[in-house]
Amino acid sequence: MSENKMKDSTYRSPDERLAEKKSKYTPKSIFLNGVLFENPALRLVLGTCPLLAVTISAKSSLFMGLAVIFVLTASEAIISLLRNVIPNKVRIPAFITIIATFVTIVQMLISAYFPALNESLGIYIPLIVVNCILLARAETFASKQKVLPSILDGLSMGTGFTLALLLMGSIREILGCGTFFDMQLPLFGTVFEPMMFFMLPPGGFFVFGICICLVQFLMKKQEKHASGKSSTPCGAAGDSSDCLSCGGCSLCKGKEE
């Protein structure tokens, strides 16, 4: 499912893609893409497994995010370096091997220096190997771009993922535990009883949905603001085919006349 979504949102005709390659990727655009417009977690809905599992506290979210930043940046750099060497037919196994190498390094470092952290992150560190964010960035970006943009892309995508993790982790820890980075907060947990709900898987899905909703809302607002042209409230681009596909939600009523 997440792969389809990714394809949909990044699909462009070959001509457009060529044009983009030449013009679009400036350092600033790469950074904004990673952190905001194509935020892997909240916009592309990739890597949801660790996102839901690890975010029970802000601390573990942060360290998970840092691990992903490291693996993503390093593997994108190497894949970009080797992009002309890797045969097209076996590129996926090659990417996975490179990613797995860095994940193994991270795993060994963490278990050597931060055993407690290793305990709390558990299986999710090795699972970075199969995290679709890494493969998606390797496939769509690093295998086609030069080394420096790839490193920047890895950093910004990783940062975007970390921010999403941190956002969810903070919400869940504050509401579910009454603490923030293990610090007792003044109001939650003493006056108000912390809500167990947010520590449990349903709470994870709930917060995830709310965060996606929030980011989507902000994006729509920003798009509307940026384009300035009259678009339909539901976000469809304004021509008739899009209006049909939006299913006629109540938002458009009264605007069509």
Place this chain on the structure above:
Amino acid sequence: MKLQVSHSPHVRDKATTASIMRDVIIALLPATFAGWYFFGIRAMIITFVSIAACVGFEYICRRVMKRNNTISDLSAVVTGLLLAMNLPVSIPLYMVIVGAAFAIVVVKQMFGGLGNNFVNPAIAARIFMVIAYPKAMTSWTIRTGSWLSLRSVAAVSSATPLTMIHTSEAPSMWDLFIGNKAGCIGEVCILALLIGALYLILRHVIRPWIPLAFIGTFFVLSFLFGHNNVFNFTGDLTTLTGWSDLFYESCYMICSGGLVLGAFFMATDYVTSPLTTKGKLLFGMGCGILTFLIRYYGNLAEGVSFSIILMNILTPHIDDWTMGKPFGEVKENVKA
């Protein structure tokens, strides 16, 4: 003359959302009063806080979402009343407000307001609170002091009849029926609930199919497969007391917990229950089976709310299966 072709419905009725909701509120009042009587003034405060919070959140939400205001259709009042009836009397007031916010903001308005909510807001809020505040939601108290005393309710903590049916402390059948037991505010007085349900059925606000199928299925299942079922029954069936012993547990289980409240007032919610009679029967049977399974084999003592919410989610599919085919639209099975 211009021929107009329009969507159904073509037949109009005088009933409006507000009039139906008003009937539901009237039907809920006896049980609410009974709850106030048995649990004291704190139950009253909780009810009003819940209703006020629901209406307030409805107003704020519609305002923020720039939609027209829908307080006057009274649906938020019904949600607030139902939510309060589903809470134990000892619950802190801020939890009531959190529950009301969940019901109105998340379950109702985020999905588009009344008519678009995919589960019953009051039940969803109750389940949210059971998961969020497991301790506060399952500490049952019986009033010991005077009616006006705020503190007396917290004095005696008691298990809901569901958890102590096999102990000697379990209330008698009459206490259970009349409401003199521990439990949520609105669920205790079965008599008052039945009076309200009768009112709804006589006013044609609800059809009896869902509650009948719900309670009937549950009765049959606990009769056949309960702890004290028809197969391991040792009493004498030639006497009347033997028969009443045989039915005792099944009836006891129906009168305890929120089964009656859930079956008549929450499973019959228009938005989240099937439209056809066949569908309603299926829906009720599903609720009954799930409630039986959760009560007898699950970890939780009470399964009514979970079973209703699960069947709420299945409602569109039940409608698909049971909806009649439009006239002239019956097709032969075409080979693929």
